[in-house]
Amino acid sequence: MYTEIVMDHFTNPRNVGEIENADGMGEVGNVKCGDIMRIYLRINADEIIEDIKFKTFGCGSAIAASSIATVIVKGKAVKEALQLTNKQVVDALGGLPAVKVHCSVLAEQALKAAIFDYAKKFGKEYPELEGFDPDADDDHHDLIEEIGEF
Amino acid sequence: MRLVYMDYSATTPVKEEVLQEMLPYFTEKFGNASSIYSTGRQAKHDMDAARKRIADHLHCVPEELYFTSGGSEADNWAIKGIAKARKSKGNHIITSKIEHHAVLHVCETLEKEGFDVTYLDVDEKGLVDPKAVEAAITDQTILITIMYINNEIGTIEPIVEIGEIAKKHQIIFHTDAVQALGNLRIDLSELPVDLMTFSAHKVYGPKGVGALYVRKGIRIPNLIEGGAQERRRRAGTENVAGIVGFAKAVEIAYDQFDEHVERLVSLREKLIEGLIAAIPDTRVSGDRDQRHPGNVHVCFKYIEGESILLSLDMVGIAGSSGSACTSGSLDPSHVLMAIGLGHDIAHGSLRLTIGDFTTEDDIDYILEQLPPIIDRLRRMSPLYEEAKGAK
Numbered sequence: 001m002y003t004e005i006v007m008d009h010f011t012n013p014r015n016v017g018e019i020e021n022a023d024g025m026g027e028v029g030n031v032k033c034g035d036i037m038r039i040y041l042r043i044n045a046d047e048i049i050e051d052i053k054f055k056t057f058g059c060g061s062a063i064a065a066s067s068i069a070t071v072i073v074k075g076k077a078v079k080e081a082l083q084l085t086n087k088q089v090v091d092a093l094g095g096l097p098a099v100k101v102h103c104s105v106l107a108e109q110a111l112k113a114a115i116f117d118y119a120k121k122f123g124k125e126y127p128e129l130e131g132f133d134p135d136a137d138d139d140h141h142d143l144i145e146e147i148g149e150f
Numbered sequence: 151m152r153l154v155y156m157d158y159s160a161t162t163p164v165k166e167e168v169l170q171e172m173l174p175y176f177t178e179k180f181g182n183a184s185s186i187y188s189t190g191r192q193a194k195h196d197m198d199a200a201r202k203r204i205a206d207h208l209h210c211v212p213e214e215l216y217f218t219s220g221g222s223e224a225d226n227w228a229i230k231g232i233a234k235a236r237k238s239k240g241n242h243i244i245t246s247k248i249e250h251h252a253v254l255h256v257c258e259t260l261e262k263e264g265f266d267v268t269y270l271d272v273d274e275k276g277l278v279d280p281k282a283v284e285a286a287i288t289d290q291t292i293l294i295t296i297m298y299i300n301n302e303i304g305t306i307e308p309i310v311e312i313g314e315i316a317k318k319h320q321i322i323f324h325t326d327a328v329q330a331l332g333n334l335r336i337d338l339s340e341l342p343v344d345l346m347t348f349s350a351h352k353v354y355g356p357k358g359v360g361a362l363y364v365r366k367g368i369r370i371p372n373l374i375e376g377g378a379q380e381r382r383r384r385a386g387t388e389n390v391a392g393i394v395g396f397a398k399a400v401e402i403a404y405d406q407f408d409e410h411v412e413r414l415v416s417l418r419e420k421l422i423e424g425l426i427a428a429i430p431d432t433r434v435s436g437d438r439d440q441r442h443p444g445n446v447h448v449c450f451k452y453i454e455g456e457s458i459l460l461s462l463d464m465v466g467i468a469g470s471s472g473s474a475c476t477s478g479s480l481d482p483s484h485v486l487m488a489i490g491l492g493h494d495i496a497h498g499s500l501r502l503t504i505g506d507f508t509t510e511d512d513i514d515y516i517l518e519q520l521p522p523i524i525d526r527l528r529r530m531s532p533l534y535e536e537a538k539g540a541k
């Protein structure tokens with residue numbers, strides 16, 4: 001069901017943990033639909049993501065998506081990191097089953113939320129964040145059908 | 151790698167003796183049970199003998215058993231059949247919120263056709279209250295359908311009390327006994343049940359075979375129309391190999407019944423107690439006594455079921471979960487919701503079901519492998535850190 005890359009990132013997730021006094025912290029999802037993803041950022045004066053950590057309460061894909069998203073943006077400029085899409089996350093994982101694509105959306109959203117927090121704290125403005133609402137409870141679980149029961 | 155199958159409530163392997171008894175019916179004894187020449191007659195004879203073998207163990211008359219393609223068909227047939235047959239008497243059906251989808255989805259379909267369905271609540275252990283059943287009865291009630299054992303949390307429902315209530319009010323009572331067959335003694339000469347659903351693949355028989363028991367005197371219209379098989383009640387060339395295998399499986403189950411139950415219960419308790427002792431914040435679901443002998447259902451706080459299943463699979467352990475991420479829908483399983491578990495607790499649900507091939511060693515292996523898996527996942531969880539911080 002999952003690619004080797006997904007299983008690798010699930011088994012050996014990169015950048016798990018927290019950053020104390022992080023420059024940005026974002027959390028998305030909620031307990032109602034199950035998943036929660038939290039991302040911590042350390043950003044330097046040149047607006048480069050020096051360090052990034054995550055914690056995730058969710059399925060295997062959610063953990064793998066968080067892990068690979070942190071790998072993709074670590075060392076990148078904030079502006080570049082804001083370009084990250086869930087499609088990139090899915091591609092980097094070698095694909096996800098259709099019912100699991102929403103877990104990658106969570107990774108994109110968590111990163112945006114963390115940058116949003118950073119921008120607020122440090123008085124930065126990014127056009128990419130216009131209209132972004134870190135508390136929006138978007139229903140990333142729709143598009144899914146129930147599977148069998150036994 | 152070591153393989154430990156812990157999903158016997160999903161399906162069971164076919165026992166060797168069962169397979170051996172089935173094999174000739176694929177080759178030399180392949181005849182169609184409706185044919186008049188000898189191979190056909192032989193098939194018919196063995197099939198009817200199989201019906202009698204099962205009936206003897208369930209204490210009913212062979213003619214009260216109709217073979218079907220499995221539990222789902224039997225549930226569909228029973229419920230749609232009674233609804234149709236009794237439409238002139240009323241349009242109300244009583245069931246519970248924790249039935250299998252083969253019951254619930256049929257009820258939902260009937261609602262669209264104008265029937266009223268009461269979905270009874272269950273308590274936090276998953277028990278249906280017989281008093282609530284009685285209170286739900288109206289002069290329109292034509293059918294009560296409550297399962298014998300819940301497939302997810304293993305709770306055994308008080309079907310004797312419910313059946314007595316149905317009888318008193320002259321309402322038909324159906325029960326889905328798919329998980330009960332082979333795990334509880336079933337005496338249909340005593341039980342106040344009018345229709346009962348069975349499936350072979352949960353008792354070490356083949357998949358795709360089941361039966362519906364219909365008490366003498368009760369008529370339901372056909373679900374599958376066509377040829378005159380099953381005394382004109384269920385069309386389709388009979389799955390003779392499957393039916394013979396089903397009979398053998400039921401025989402083995404009841405010949406070794408006491409041993410089977412004793413062994414399973416002992417392994418079950420060892421696993422449950424071991425998990426509670428080794429893993430903090432473990433919550434056992436269902437009723438500790440009125441429970442399927444092989445059912446272990448627990449929720450581990452702060453983590454999600456699919457990630458537990460994947461981690462278990464990597465060490466060769468096969469289990470299942472009712473979490474939202476495994477159901478593929480927004481919600482955790484309807485059973486976990488019905489027993490009142492919050493989304494966060496239900497998210498970390500794990501069902502491990504024990505069967506006849508499970509060993510003491512397997513349980514030890516699980517107790518060795520699972521705690522570090524839970525610990526690893528909890529360390530990744532933002533909820534765990536919060537909960538620990540709060541303590």
Ligand SMILES: Cc1ncc(COP(=O)(O)O)c(C=O)c1O
Pocket residue numbers: 149150159160219220221222223225250252297299300301326328329349350351358359360
């Ligand atoms: C309680 C219950 N009812 C019905 C079924 C369906 O039976 P089958 O798979 O034979 O259609 C199952 C198992 O899948 C079950 O556990």
Ligand code: FES
Pocket residue numbers: 034035057058059060061062100103474475476
């Ligand atoms: S986190 Fe729920 S399906 Fe991925």
